[in-house]
Amino acid sequence: MVPPENIFGRIDLWIGVYTALLITLVISGSVFYSRVIRLVRLGQRDDRFDHPWRRFWNFLVVSLGQRKVLQRVSVADKAGISHVFIFVGFLSFLLSYLIFIFGDSVWSDFSERLLTYSGVKAYSIYLDIVAVGILACLTWAIIRRWWARPRRLNFDLTRSKDAIIIVALIGTLMISTLLTEGFFIAMGGIGPEADVIVGGFIASLFLAVGIDPLTAFFLHNVFWWVHLLVILGFAVYIPFSKHMHMVASPFNTFFHSLHPSGMMKTMDLETETHFGVGKVDEFTWKQLLDGYACAVCGRCTEVCPANITGKILSPMHIVEDIKEHLIRGKDSIKEGKDAFGSDILIGGVVPEEAIWDCVSCGACMEECPVQVEHIPTIMDMRRHLVLEKSEMPASAMEALVSMEQRGYPWKGTEFSRTDWAKGLDVKTLAEYPQAELLFWVGCTAALDAKSQRIARSMARILIRAGVDFAILGDEEKCTGDPARRMGNEYLYQVMARQNIEILNRYNVKKVVTTCPHCFNTLLNEYPELGGEFEVMHYSQIVDTLIKDGSLRPAKIADTRVAYHDSCYLGRHNGIYDQPRRIARSIPGLELVEIKPWFREKGFCCGGGGGHMWMEENRGVRINHVRTDQFAETGADTLAVSCPFCRQMMEEGIESKGLSPEKNVKDLLEIIAESIEETS
Numbered sequence: 001m002v003p004p005e006n007i008f009g010r011i012d013l014w015i016g017v018y019t020a021l022l023i024t025l026v027i028s029g030s031v032f033y034s035r036v037i038r039l040v041r042l043g044q045r046d047d048r049f050d051h052p053w054r055r056f057w058n059f060l061v062v063s064l065g066q067r068k069v070l071q072r073v074s075v076a077d078k079a080g081i082s083h084v085f086i087f088v089g090f091l092s093f094l095l096s097y098l099i100f101i102f103g104d105s106v107w108s109d110f111s112e113r114l115l116t117y118s119g120v121k122a123y124s125i126y127l128d129i130v131a132v133g134i135l136a137c138l139t140w141a142i143i144r145r146w147w148a149r150p151r152r153l154n155f156d157l158t159r160s161k162d163a164i165i166i167v168a169l170i171g172t173l174m175i176s177t178l179l180t181e182g183f184f185i186a187m188g189g190i191g192p193e194a195d196v197i198v199g200g201f202i203a204s205l206f207l208a209v210g211i212d213p214l215t216a217f218f219l220h221n222v223f224w225w226v227h228l229l230v231i232l233g234f235a236v237y238i239p240f241s242k243h244m245h246m247v248a249s250p251f252n253t254f255f256h257s258l259h260p261s262g263m264m265k266t267m268d269l270e271t272e273t274h275f276g277v278g279k280v281d282e283f284t285w286k287q288l289l290d291g292y293a294c295a296v297c298g299r300c301t302e303v304c305p306a307n308i309t310g311k312i313l314s315p316m317h318i319v320e321d322i323k324e325h326l327i328r329g330k331d332s333i334k335e336g337k338d339a340f341g342s343d344i345l346i347g348g349v350v351p352e353e354a355i356w357d358c359v360s361c362g363a364c365m366e367e368c369p370v371q372v373e374h375i376p377t378i379m380d381m382r383r384h385l386v387l388e389k390s391e392m393p394a395s396a397m398e399a400l401v402s403m404e405q406r407g408y409p410w411k412g413t414e415f416s417r418t419d420w421a422k423g424l425d426v427k428t429l430a431e432y433p434q435a436e437l438l439f440w441v442g443c444t445a446a447l448d449a450k451s452q453r454i455a456r457s458m459a460r461i462l463i464r465a466g467v468d469f470a471i472l473g474d475e476e477k478c479t480g481d482p483a484r485r486m487g488n489e490y491l492y493q494v495m496a497r498q499n500i501e502i503l504n505r506y507n508v509k510k511v512v513t514t515c516p517h518c519f520n521t522l523l524n525e526y527p528e529l530g531g532e533f534e535v536m537h538y539s540q541i542v543d544t545l546i547k548d549g550s551l552r553p554a555k556i557a558d559t560r561v562a563y564h565d566s567c568y569l570g571r572h573n574g575i576y577d578q579p580r581r582i583a584r585s586i587p588g589l590e591l592v593e594i595k596p597w598f599r600e601k602g603f604c605c606g607g608g609g610g611h612m613w614m615e616e617n618r619g620v621r622i623n624h625v626r627t628d629q630f631a632e633t634g635a636d637t638l639a640v641s642c643p644f645c646r647q648m649m650e651e652g653i654e655s656k657g658l659s660p661e662k663n664v665k666d667l668l669e670i671i672a673e674s675i676e677e678t679s
Contacts, residue, residue: 001096001180002193003105004221017105017228024232031239036248036292039326043285048255058371059254068369071600072299079144082137086170089130090246093173096127101228112192121192128181128196131174138171152298157320160296162241169234176227178202180220187216242296249370252293255286256371261362262572263524264379267489275489276383280326280345283377290372291323300364300374305604305626306357310619313357315364315374318350322377325349346381355381356393359622360485360609361567366600379487386487396486399613404491407477408443409613417441418473420452424459428473429506435470437462438508440522442515443478444643450650451643454514457672458538464675465550467541469512475502479521486610493529496521500531510534512541514668516569516642517608523573537569538668539641543578546585553674556588561670562635563591564626564649565602566642576600579641582667586674594629603629607644627652631662638664 007016048055061067066087069080103110111120145153145163152158181199186206194200206216238244267275277283300315301307307314325345346352355378364374385391392400399409418428420441429435439462445455462469480495503511511533513519523535545551563583569575576599583591597603606622616622627649630638638653640646649664 001100001177001224001227002184002189002191003101003108004224014106017101020228020232021102024235028235028239031236032247034330035239035327036244039330040285040288040292042281042326043283043288044281046284046286048257048286051258054258055254055256058256059250062253062256062369062371063250066369068367068371072367079141082140086134086137089134092127092130093177096123097231099123117192121195124181124193124196127177128198131177132198135171135174138167138174142167150302152302155298155301155314155316157296157316158298160242162243162296165237166241166243169230169237172230173227173234176223176230180223180227182206183216183220183223186211187213187220189220242294244292245295245370248289248292249295252289253371255289257373257376260520260524260573261365261375262360262520262568264484265376266493266525266528267383269490269493274384275387276385276487277377277380278346278384278388280322280329280349282384283322283380287373287377287380288323288326290374290377291319291326293370294319294323294372295370296320297369299367299369300372303363303367303601305359305361305363305606305622309616309622309625311354311357311616312351312618313354315372315378318354318377319372319374321349346384350381352385352391353618355385356396356614357618358382358609359567359604359606359611361604362571363567363601363604366571379485382487383489384487387489392487393614395614396610399610400483400486400488400491403478403480403483403495407495408447409478409482410443410447413447415447415449415452416474417446417476418471420446420455421459421471424456425463426459427470428475429470429508430473430475432470433506435468436510437467437469438503438506438511439469439471440479440511440513440518441471441476442513442518442643444647445514446476448643448647451646454643454646454666454668457666457668458512458514460672461542461545461551461668461675465545467545467550472502479518479526481517481521482610482613484521484525485608486614496526496529496531500526500529503531503533508533510536512536512538514538514643514666516566516573517644520568520572537573537575537578537641539569539575539578539582542668542671543581546582551671551675553586553671555674557586557670557674558588559637560590560592560635561637561639562594562630562633563598563639563667564594564605564630564645565599566640566645567602567604567608569641570602571600579639579667582671583639586670589670592633592635594633597626597629605640605642605645605648607648612644612647621652621655623648623652624655627656627658631656631658636662637670638662639667639670640664641667 003013006013066084069083072080099111099114115123178198179202181193181196182202183206185194185200185203238247274282294316296316298316304313304315346355358375358378360375362375398411402411403409429438439458441455444451477495477499479499480492483495484492511522513522513535516537519535519537522531522533526533542551546553561583563579565576580591583589603626604622605626638649640649646664646666653659653662653664
């Protein structure tokens with residue numbers, strides 16, 4: 001856009017432009033500091049400055065490359081493409097402002113000296129076309145948000161007036177761009193900017209209705225200034241709106257956790273002044289930043305299995321409500337005092353029931369386009385309820401007491417840790433300490449009657465492949481994962497340290513598990529307490545054994561199998577291909593996916609986050625919804641790779657009256673049945 005020559009024929013243009021810019025920066029800067037920086041700094045220390053190049057690369061890919069926005073683009077939903085187009089257009093116009101407004105207003109030849117005549121012409125034509133494209137995207141967005149209304153745009157936060165204001169401001173910028181170009185050409189303007197396509201067409205319409213050069217000159221000035229003032233007004237409005245994410249999200253992606261998403265941070269129980277989070281300023285600064293980075297797009301809540309099944313948990317509302325709670329207390333902040341008065345965080349701002357609804361599946365974090373970390377925030381509040389207030393569901397209390405007294409969460413079991421191995425040549429480390437591999441059986445596979453088939457299948461496979469292994473037997477205790485996910489960090493650390501001491505005493509180097517929860521804990525969380533081991537899930541080692549020929553599936557399985565991704569194996573640890581390769585290695589087996597809920601978008605069985613031992617008191621059971629999804633595939637068997645998933649889905653199939661036509665098996669059971677039997 002060509003700037004006017006001056007203001008009212010008396011004041012140099014650059015004086016007005018830079019005066020307006022200075023005023024905007026002062027207002028916007030003070031608001032930004034008051035509503036954002038000062039409040040984020042209230043958060044607790046969190047070291048997020050390590051590995052700067054990895055962080056910078058994540059920023060480039062996620063923030064600039066819009067990878068998370070585009071990951072769910074489909075035939076039915078092209079919102080990601082539209083968002084990326086607007087994002088690229090925003091960056092394009094932002095650069096143009098620096099050149100054509102703030103540069104040319106000081107020196108009229110600045111843009112041509114920088115870009116050359118041809119460069120200015122090409123850039124002007126590009127912006128002209130982009131403006132029309134953005135208007136088309138905005139029109140489609142309006143239709144989609146207020147008429148088509150997909151689920152994620154039906155939440156109260158995604159239908160706020162803020163969205164209308166933002167669309168109106170962006171639309172005004174694009175319309176004023178085209179009108180400024182049109183009036184510039186209509187008044188007789190020449191130069192590279194006069195060759196724009198859409199602006200030229202608009203100018204021809206103005207000339208056709210007889211607009212005179214003086215009127216066109218006046219309106220060119222008006223709309224040029226309208227455009228500039230809307231830009232500057234946008235800068236002031238951003239800290240008050242959901243579009244604060246435009247500023248905060250690049251920082252959020254840079255400071256995103258480099259650890260696997262299923263890993264919880266270890267608390268220093270000896271030095272902590274508070275356990276978990278009961279007040280907003282007890283969150284870390286990164287957790288507070290999450291609220292400002294949130295785009296209020298509804299993607300997290302749309303895929304949350306708890307929300308889908310009628311619970312009150314909404315990950316989007318939790319991070320947004322915490323942010324608003326923080327802002328409400330900003331005027332009364334006094335160093336060392338509770339700035340938030342009677343505005344209670346847990347039970348007030350965040351419903352206590354919502355904190356217990358979370359199954360820690362990670363779907364919210366997988367979907368979030370700006371990498372908000374919802375689960376750590378929820379789990380920290382859960383820790384506060386358990387460790388500081390001793391408040392938890394009764395069923396959670398029973399499991400925690402059982403873990404403390406018996407070393408496992410299941411109550412009423414009549415089995416020992418080694419009963420499952422009767423009839424098999426399985427040694428304990430006490431009997432055979434030189435074993436190369438420790439088979440970590442896990443509580444469920446060892447102590448639950450039906451799940452013992454998983455442990456037996458694993459042992460048969462390892463024996464068949466000639467793997468040198470042993471088990472801990474009665475020395476094995478729960479990893480502590482259920483205690484940690486239910487909020488009892490103290491009990492988790494006690495159990496973890498006991499296990500680490502035993503493993504180190506036997507000089508264990510390699511561990512294989514059947515349970516993804518044990519796998520995640522041993523691999524990602526034990527190292528923080530001194531437990532450094534090479535940990536594998538069975539799908540990894542079995543896949544390798546099949547590849548190198550140590551295992552040869554031979555018995556034909558004439559069945560159609562749908563594979564269910566365990567959250568703690570797939571989404572939290574990225575293991576998707578190995579289980580599928582195992583299934584495809586079995587002759588006759590037809591593998592199908594539970595579309596669209598598979599791989600990264602897999603739907604939780606409902607057993608994570610300690611929910612194997614906690615009842616769902618509202619809405620539909622999560623495992624029943626997953627059962628319906630499985631039934632729609634037409635498959636005979638649901639294959640799982642997790643003892644929790646096996647139990648939850650077996651209950652779902654029985655409750656739905658689908659057995660014996662439908663059944664659940666662990667992949668280990670299926671592969672064990674297919675192994676070639678030779679003398």
